[in-house]
Amino acid sequence: GQSLEQPSEVTAVEGAIVQINCTYQTSGFYGLSWYQQHDGGAPTFLSYNALDGLEETGRFSSFLSRSDSYGYLLLQELQMKDSASYFCAATSGSARQLTFGSGTQLTVLP
Amino acid sequence: DTGVSQDPRHKITKRGQNVTFRCDPISEHNRLYWYRQTLGQGPEFLTYFQNEAQLEKSRLLSDRFSAERPKGSFSTLEIQRTEQGDSAMYLCGGGGVGDTQYFGPGTRLTVL
Numbered sequence: 001g002q003s004l005e006q007p008s009e010v011t012a013v014e015g016a017i018v019q020i021n022c023t024y025q026t027s028g029f030y031g032l033s034w035y036q037q038h039d040g041g042a043p044t045f046l047s048y049n050a051l052d053g054l055e056e057t058g059r060f061s062s063f064l065s066r067s068d069s070y071g072y073l074l075l076q077e078l079q080m081k082d083s084a085s086y087f088c089a090a091t092s093g094s095a096r097q098l099t100f101g102s103g104t105q106l107t108v109l110p
Numbered sequence: 111d112t113g114v115s116q117d118p119r120h121k122i123t124k125r126g127q128n129v130t131f132r133c134d135p136i137s138e139h140n141r142l143y144w145y146r147q148t149l150g151q152g153p154e155f156l157t158y159f160q161n162e163a164q165l166e167k168s169r170l171l172s173d174r175f176s177a178e179r180p181k182g183s184f185s186t187l188e189i190q191r192t193e194q195g196d197s198a199m200y201l202c203g204g205g206g207v208g209d210t211q212y213f214g215p216g217t218r219l220t221v222l
Contacts, residue, residue: 031209042201042216043153045112048209087152091209095166097143098203098211100152 002026004101006088011107012078020073020104022088030091032064032071033098037085046073046086075106083108114139114204114214122220123192130188131200131217139204142185143211144177146170147199159185192221 004024012018022032031050035043049055049064049071061074075082085105089098113136123129135142140161145153156175158166161182171177174192179185189196199218203211 033210035213042199042213045210045212050209089152093166095143095155095158096141096205096209097155097158097166098145098153099155102150103152 002090002092002099004088004090004099006086006101006104008102009105009107011109013109014078014080016078017074017076018078018106020075020086020088020106022071022073022101024069024071024088024090024101026069026090026092026099028092028094029066029069030096032062033089033091034060034062034073035087035089035100037087037103039084043087048091078108080108080110082106112136112204112212112214114202114212116200116202116214116217118217119215120218120220122222124222125192125194127192128188128190129192129219130186131202131219132184132186133202133214134184135202135204135214137183138206139212140182141205141211142179143203143205144185144187145201145203145213147201147216148197153199153201156187189219192219194221197221 034046047062064071085103089100142159144156147153159179
């Protein structure tokens with residue numbers, strides 16, 4: 001089967017840096033995505049890593065190590081609006097569908 | 111805004127009724143996905159279309175669920191004889207070149 005593990009909760013203060021880890025066990029793996037979801041909203045795409053290494057997009061960076069089946073999302077200069085759930089999702093299968101982790105609830109404190 | 115729209119945004123129905131949801135991806139999205147998300151969980155894959163062809167269905171998609179994508183544009187997801195366990199957010203995801211998927215705002219279904 002496919003499974004992804006990520007911490008259920010992370011708390012940090014405004015302006016800080018936080019890292020959300022994700023380990024996966026997925027056959028036919030193509031890449032790892034990260035999504036942000038605010039309460040009541042739909043998941044919003046943040047990043048996608050198909051190759052090993054770090055991808056940077058503004059305050060957010062995402063890393064993938066295929067040999068370790070591990071990735072992380074790095075959020076810098078945290079803002080209150082970053083408080084949300086963050087999901088890692090593995091792309092796999094002939095349909096290239098997403099298998100999601102259970103999500104990490106990030107709380108940013110003033 | 112991903113350009114993917116879904117209708118309705120909210121649906122409340124009584125157990126046993128049929129419901130139909132619609133998804134309109136952007137024209138570049140030849141790949142279309144349906145997912146279901148229950149409270150506190152990540153979305154779960156339901157089905158996949160490549161243009162008008164339904165190429166993959168999850169075991170979650172029971173016989174009461176049917177999806178179509180006529181002409182490879184918009185898609186519909188119908189649930190027959192709804193059950194309380196069908197209450198969830200139904201998400202439509204569009205994908206073009208590459209593996210990135212962009213979701214619409216979702217349809218929140220409540221079955222009473």
